[in-house]
Amino acid sequence: MIVMPKSFQDILDRLKGETMSDFHDLFIPNSPITEDVILRRYPDRVETNVHHLVTHHSPTGYEWGYEGSGSADLALNILEAILRAMRHDGPLTECYKGSCFRLAWQLHQDFKHEFIDKVPHEGGVIHYPAIVAWITDHAPDVLHKHCAKCGNMIEPDEGHLSEYYNGPICDGCYDLEK
Numbered sequence: 001m002i003v004m005p006k007s008f009q010d011i012l013d014r015l016k017g018e019t020m021s022d023f024h025d026l027f028i029p030n031s032p033i034t035e036d037v038i039l040r041r042y043p044d045r046v047e048t049n050v051h052h053l054v055t056h057h058s059p060t061g062y063e064w065g066y067e068g069s070g071s072a073d074l075a076l077n078i079l080e081a082i083l084r085a086m087r088h089d090g091p092l093t094e095c096y097k098g099s100c101f102r103l104a105w106q107l108h109q110d111f112k113h114e115f116i117d118k119v120p121h122e123g124g125v126i127h128y129p130a131i132v133a134w135i136t137d138h139a140p141d142v143l144h145k146h147c148a149k150c151g152n153m154i155e156p157d158e159g160h161l162s163e164y165y166n167g168p169i170c171d172g173c174y175d176l177e178k
């Protein structure tokens with residue numbers, strides 16, 4: 001067995017991962033989506049900082065600037081990632097591959113139409129605060145959370161950290177825990 005230096009092995013693993021991926025787009029590392037969505041097109045490839053969290057319309061990857069399936073999956077994954085960043089905890093919907101928040105599913109065609117279809121062919125940046133504003137505009141309840149213990153709705157600025165539950169809990173449940 002040939003032992004390779006770790007960094008070299010990392011490079012091989014990465015190359016293997018990329019060639020095995022079914023997606024034609026590449027991922028831009030170290031650029032969190034919460035610092036804006038980045039879409040770039042080069043002569044031979046497209047790059048985004050949007051993880052493929054769920055696949056439904058386009059098994060071959062993302063696109064933008066036209067009405068297509070790659071644009072729909074890009075819209076769906078942007079909404080899913082940002083709802084996660086917003087700590088949304090709503091119900092899920094099963095997709096072709098993976099699942100996403102039902103809210104991401106419900107909003108993604110409108111979001112695609114208003115944002116993704118309008119990005120120039122060569123690419124562009126979609127500002128994170130604009131997306132958050134659009135989501136809260138279209139789903140005013142999104143910032144409300146549910147108590148991780150009893151399921152009751154709690155206001156965005158309320159909620160307590162629990163020793164026993166993985167998520168905020170309401171005033172009533174917090175009092176019982178003390």
Ligand SMILES: [Zn+2]
Binds near residue numbers: 148149151169170
């Ligand atoms: Zn509760």
